[in-house]
Amino acid sequence: xxxxxxxxxxxxxxxxxxxxxxxxxxxxxxxxxxxxxxxxxxxxxxxxxxxxxxxxxxxxxxxxxxxxxxxxxxxxxxxxxxxxxxxxxxxxxxxxxxxxxxxxxxxxxxxxxxxxxxxxxxxxxxxxxxxxxxxxxxxxxxxxxxxxxxxxxxxxxxxxxxxxxxxxxxxxxxxxxxxxxxxxxxxxxxxxxxxxxxxxxxxxxxxxxxxxxxxxxxxxxxxxxxxxxxxxxxxxxxxxxxxxxxxxxxxxxxxxxxxxxxxxxxxxxxxxxxxxxxxxxxxxxxxxxxxxxxxxxxxxxxxxxxxxxxxxxxxxxxxxxxxxxxxxxxxxxxxxxxxxxxxxxxxxxxxxxxxxxxxxxxxxxxxxxxxxxxxxxxxxxxxxxxxxxxxxxxxxxxxxxxxxxxxxxxxxxxxxxxxxxxxxxxxxxxxxxxxxxxxxxxxxxxxxxxxxxxxxxxxxxxxxxxxxxxxxxxxxxxxxxxxxxxxxxxxxxxxxxxxxxxxxxx
Numbered sequence: 201x202x203x204x205x206x207x208x209x210x211x212x213x214x215x216x217x218x219x220x221x222x223x224x225x226x227x228x229x230x231x232x233x234x235x236x237x238x239x240x241x242x243x244x245x246x247x248x249x250x251x252x253x254x255x256x257x258x259x260x261x262x263x264x265x266x267x268x269x270x271x272x273x274x275x276x277x278x279x280x281x282x283x284x285x286x287x288x289x290x291x292x293x294x295x296x297x298x299x300x301x302x303x304x305x306x307x308x309x310x311x312x313x314x315x316x317x318x319x320x321x322x323x324x325x326x327x328x329x330x331x332x333x334x335x336x337x338x339x340x341x342x343x344x345x346x347x348x349x350x351x352x353x354x355x356x357x358x359x360x361x362x363x364x365x366x367x368x369x370x371x372x373x374x375x376x377x378x379x380x381x382x383x384x385x386x387x388x389x390x391x392x393x394x395x396x397x398x399x400x401x402x403x404x405x406x407x408x409x410x411x412x413x414x415x416x417x418x419x420x421x422x423x424x425x426x427x428x429x430x431x432x433x434x435x436x437x438x439x440x441x442x443x444x445x446x447x448x449x450x451x452x453x454x455x456x457x458x459x460x461x462x463x464x465x466x467x468x469x470x471x472x473x474x475x476x477x478x479x480x481x482x483x484x485x486x487x488x489x490x491x492x493x494x495x496x497x498x499x500x501x502x503x504x505x506x507x508x509x510x511x512x513x514x515x516x517x518x519x520x521x522x523x524x525x526x527x528x529x530x531x532x533x534x535x536x537x538x539x540x541x542x543x544x545x546x547x548x549x550x551x552x553x554x555x556x557x558x559x560x561x562x563x564x565x566x567x568x569x570x571x572x573x574x575x576x577x578x579x580x581x582x583x584x585x586x587x588x589x590x591x592x593x594x595x596x597x598x599x600x601x602x603x604x605x606x607x608x609x610x611x612x613x614x615x616x617x618x619x620x621x622x623x624x625x626x627x628x629x630x631x632x633x634x635x636x637x638x639x640x641x642x643x644x645x646x647x648x649x650x651x652x653x654x655x656x657x658x659x660x661x662x663x664x665x666x667x668x669x670x671x672x673x674x675x676x677x678x679x680x681x682x683x684x685x686x687x688x689x690x691x692x693x694x695x696x697x698x699x700x701x702x703x704x705x706x
Contacts, residue, residue: 241299241667242298242299242665242667243295243296243297243298243299244273244275244296244297244298244299244303244313245271245272245273245296245297246271246295246296247271248269248271248323249269249270249271249272250267250268250269250270251267251268251269251270251316251350251353251354252265252266252267252268253265253266253267253268253319253324253346253349253350254345254346254349255326255337256337256342257341257342257345257346257349258341258342258345264326266319266324266325266326267323267324268316268317268319268324268346268350269294269316269317269322269323269324270294270314270315270316270317270350271294271296271297271314271315272297272312272313272314272315273297273303273306273312273313273314274312274313276306276307276310276311276312276313277310277311277312278310278311280358280386281386281699282309282310282311282312282386283309283310283311283312283386283387283388283389283412283695284311284312284313284314284354284355284358284386284387284388284389285302285305285306285309285311285312285313285314285388285389285390285391286313286314286315286316286347286351286388286389286390286391286411287302287313287314287315287391287392287396288315288316288318288347288390288391288392288396288399288400288403289315289316289317289318289321289322289396290318290392290393290394290395290396290399291318291321291394291395291396291552291555291556291559292321292322292552292556293317293321293322293323293549293552294315294316294317294318294321294322294324295322296315297313297315298665299667299668300657300658300659300665300666300667300668300669301656301657301658301659301668301669301684302391302657302669303668304668304669305687305688305691308688309691309692309695311389314354316346316347316350318343318346318396319337319338319342319343319346320335320337320338320555321551321552321555322552325547325551328547329545329546329547330544330545330546330547330551330554330555331545332558332594332595332598335555335558335594338555338558338559339559339562339563340398340399340402340559340563340564340605341608343399344399344402344403344406344407347390347399347403347407348403348407348410351388351407351410351411352410355385355386355388358386359385387412387695387698387699388410388411388412389411389412389413389414389415389691389694389695390403390404390411390413390414390415391414391415391417391657392414392415392416392417392419393417393418393419393653393654393657393658394417394418394419394420394629394653394654395420397415397416397417397418397419397420397633397654398416398419398420398421398609400414400415400416400417400419400619401414401416401419401421401614401616401619401621401634402421402609402614404616404617404618404619405609405610405614405615405616405619408616408617408618412618412694412695412697412698413618413619413620413690413691413694413695413698414618414619414620415619415620415622415657415687415691416619416620416621416622416633416634417622417623417654417656417657418622418623418624418627418629418630418633418653418654419621419633419634420564420566420629420632420633421609421610421611421612421614421632421633421634422606422611422612422632422633422634423563423564423565423566423600423602423605423606423611423632424564424565424566424567424602424632425565425567425583425600425602426565426567426569426583427565427566427567427568427569427631427632428569428571428572429628429631429632430489430568430628430629430631431489431568431570431571431575431576431577431628432571432574432575433628433631434492434626434627434628434630434631435488435489435492435576435628436574436576438492438497438626438628439492439497439500439501440501442501442505443500443501443504443505444576446501446504446505446507446508446514447488447504447576448575448576449508449514450504450514450515450518451481451484451485451576451577451578453514453515454481454484454515454518454578455481455578455580457515458477458480458481462477465515466480468515468516468519469483469484469519469522469523469534470523470527470534471483471534471537473534473535473538473540474534474537474538475539476539477580478578478580478581478585479537479538479539480534480537481577481578481580481581482537482581482585483532483534483536483537484577484578485568485576485577485578485581486532486537487518487521487522487526487532488500488576488577489628490526490530490532490663491525491526492626492628492652493626493627493628493629493652493653493662494530494652494653494661494662494663495624495626495650495651495652495653495655495658495660495661495662495663495674496525496650496661496663497626497649497650498650499521499525500521500525503517503520503521504517504518504521529664530663530664535550536550536553539589539592539593541553541554542554542557542589542593543592543593554593557589557590557593557594558593558594560590560600561586561589561590561593561594561598561599561600562594562598562599562600562601563600563601563602563605564600564602564605565586565600565602566632567583567586567600568581569581569582569583569585569586570582587599612632612633612634612635612636614634614641616640616641617640617641618640618690618694619640619641620642620643620644620686620687620690620691621633621634621635621637621641621642621643621644622643622644622645622646622656622683622687623635623643623644623645623646624645624646624648624651624652624653624654624655624656624662625645625646625647625648625651626648626649626650626651626652627651627652627653627655629653630645642686642690644656644683644686644687645683646679646680646683647676647679648660648674648675648676648679648680649675649676650673650674650675651674651675651676651679651680655674655680656669656680656683656684656687657669659671659672659673659674659680660673660674660675660680661673671684
């Protein structure tokens with residue numbers, strides 16, 4: 201079809217879809233297409249749409265629903281048979297569809313993009329309180345069923361509106377030409393990074409008939425009770441032999457400072473609200489690793505190594521790094537580590553902190569504990585610390601069912617097909633992902649000095665956001681682009697195979 205006809209069909213489709221959406225139980229305003237990016241260019245769209253989601257997918261008697269937020273971007277969609285790319289939102293508010301490398305892929309494959317907010321997070325809370333008894337429906341299993349239900353709803357809406365578009369346009373022959381008379385689904389492909397990368401892989405495992413394939417970027421598919429590897433196998437290696445002993449010395453100095461003048465030490469880091477010393481030391485540990493995890497290792501190590509060589513105050517140099525980079529640029533806040541904050545059951549913009557702790561305390565753990573030897577973080581950050589925190593926040597008896605989670609999904613031995621696994625070489629989470637490759641489950645490591653968490657989708661650094669995930673600031677753009685080419689080839693192949701199956705089923 202010509203570009204003009206295609207554009208006219210897309211506009212007619214969008215208007216009709218707005219009206220048909222109302223009959224499917226949407227809770228707010230009908231959808232509208234967004235032509236052009238958000239003002240900042242960081243989002244393809246921030247226009248909120250709503251879906252009436254089932255609260256408990258595993259009870260035949262509970263028919264309660266809640267409003268789940270989602271977004272769509274259809275500017276690149278080839279009407280009516282283009283693919284639908286679903287970007288899964290993870291453990292935080294979903295404020296739009298980011299303009300990262302997925303937007304490049306959507307343009308290349310003429311795909312529409314939709315993104316569903318994870319239940320409980322952001323504005324998609326089923327309850328007015330996040331008390332422990334209300335969190336019983338917060339799990340990866342429920343989230344996967346959310347995705348399946350949404351995928352079926354959205355696909356039905358597309359098919360309905362495509363038919364209405366063709367009827368309204370009086371293009372009967374086009375209906376036959378484009379093979380829509382049989383109401384065959386569009387090909388779908390799922391995407392996610394980090395926890396949502398695991399969801400992307402698990403969705404393909406549990407619902408293979410609903411997606412042609414999945415990209416699992418930095419996907420933490422293996423639940424880990426005591427995650428020693430985070431520091432032991434990655435952070436120490438990534439920061440290098442000059443920086444590692446400096447970080448270890450800083451930790452010892454901070455621990456000593458807490459004993460000498462507790463309040464002054466915490467004030468240096470604007471963290472006086474942290475009454476529990478171990479909570480403060482967790483902040484100190486996290487501040488060390490965010491630079492490595494998100495592609496800015498030199499922001500951490502260059503000034504600290506220089507301070508060591510000059511005989512400068514190491515704690516002051518580290519506090520300066522925390523204030524100027526971790527807080528001002530990255531957005532790290534001491535409030536995240538405050539038990540008073542984590543015990544708050546009100547729904548606020550920061551509720552994700554409590555919610556993610558609930559998921560780690562019940563399902564996946566990922567307890568970032570100090571290794572027994574040669575640790576960078578304080579030894580106060582141990583297994584007992586994490587279990588005590590879980591019980592303090594959610595009550596006695598709360599315990600992460602790590603073995604059950606890995607038994608259900610398969611861990612890093614997941615038995616599925618058509619999933620691309622990608623990991624950055626400097627990402628401490630890659631040791632909880634699938635790093636061995638096979639024909640049905642290809643796995644790629646993006647090797648470069650600043651390739652961390654989700655570098656295949658986010659470029660370098662991984663935070664703050666880089667428009668379209670541009671790889672030019674990666675220490676080895678070729679390494680990133682090579683993995684991206686593999687991703688494109690797999691998506692192309694699996695979409696083609698999927699279309700062949702869909703055609704043969706008509």
